[in-house]
Amino acid sequence: MSKIYVLDTNVLLQDPYSIYSFEENEVVIPAVVLEEVDSKKRNLDEVGRNARQVSKLIDHLRQSGKLHEKITLHNGGSLRIELNHKSFQQLQEIFVEKTNDNRILAVAKNLSLEEEAKEQGKQVILVSKDTLVRVKADALGLIAEDFLNDRVVEIDHIYSGFFEVYISKEAMDKYYEKGELLVADIVNHPFYPNQFLIMKDSLGGRASAIGIVDRDGKKVKRLVFDQERVWGIKSRNVQQMMAMELLLRDDLPLVTMIGKAGTGKTLLALAAALMQTEDLGKYKKLFVARPIVPVGKDIGFLPGEKEEKLRPWMQPIYDNLEFLFNTKKPGELDAILAGISSIEVEALTYIRGRSIPEQFIIIDEAQNLTKHEVKTILTRVGERSKIVLMGDPEQIDHPYLDEHNNGLTYVVEKFKDQSISGHVKLIKGERSTLAQLAANIL
Known part of the structure; x- marks a missing residue:
């Protein structure tokens, strides 16, 4: 039996095409949702873009018939704008205020009561990304669900970039001797291109080795840069060793790294970038950027020129550069950077429309990017970058992202089977014992 899905505003603002995600069921958009979408369409951020996209989509669907009556969607489902069922009679004893959330709840509740009165009534489900709206729906006896279609993967199942496998002593000796093994000789298990393998003795011996699957996924080969010291930085653990391999490889134009605070992501990336840009001359410029999303309450507008405004947002980058350049005095880093024109620290606000060839690009805090924003960034990358x-x-x-649907997770999962990309999840914190403990228990 088909169902009726009543959509909250945040579902449409998260995914403008969410109306096509409910298969051959009926999708209902309360009129108040259109009002909320209309109030957001002038925003200059991702929410505003999605609001404008929703408006265009609904206007296009209007050509198929009267939206308040019901139109058929190309996926077999149907859509209608609900203008009735606004009565607050069923809510007035529980939720007195006529807020927009409560108006949406009223529509869902009245629709549900109407369907219950029918002999073969449909099940009415309220879909919202707002936890409290779902809690309110439970209090009213309504079925409420989160919108899960935008999730890339569950956070516990995100691709780590490495796999632990047990092999025979003979295979281990062969790997040490030749520096490579056929994947088919190790285990009957397919691997992604550029995935790392941590190989251990199947008999419980102490011998172990780290290898990387080749672009074709057929061979496991020895790492090239596993003992490399880069700008005074040397890998402290297995995952950092993997990260350094990916960062120094010329055949991998895309590298993704995830890890808790203090695992060394930014420091390793900057060290590898500086060596390849300043020492080896492989790239003309080092471009470092991060999204401007505040932690906690925003402090508002900042005084000064663009560089002065950006300094507080980019301070984590400058902290790592101070460590790498081994600066001792205040202002010493600024003097160094003033003499090195090949290092550019910028906000992602200004990246649209650019083409960035022959550069080593670092995007920090990429988990605060939406899918659309991360696509915009990756399509800016030019040749030999x-x-x-x-x-x-x-x-x-x-505010509109979580660990399941952010741009970084999206790229990790979409590119894991591509031969031009590599990924690793950093696990062990190296900043300090306190930082590691805080990352684990807080």
């Missing part, structure tokens, strides 16, 4: 996206999906400050 390398881009590194990194962040912690569990530390998101963007």
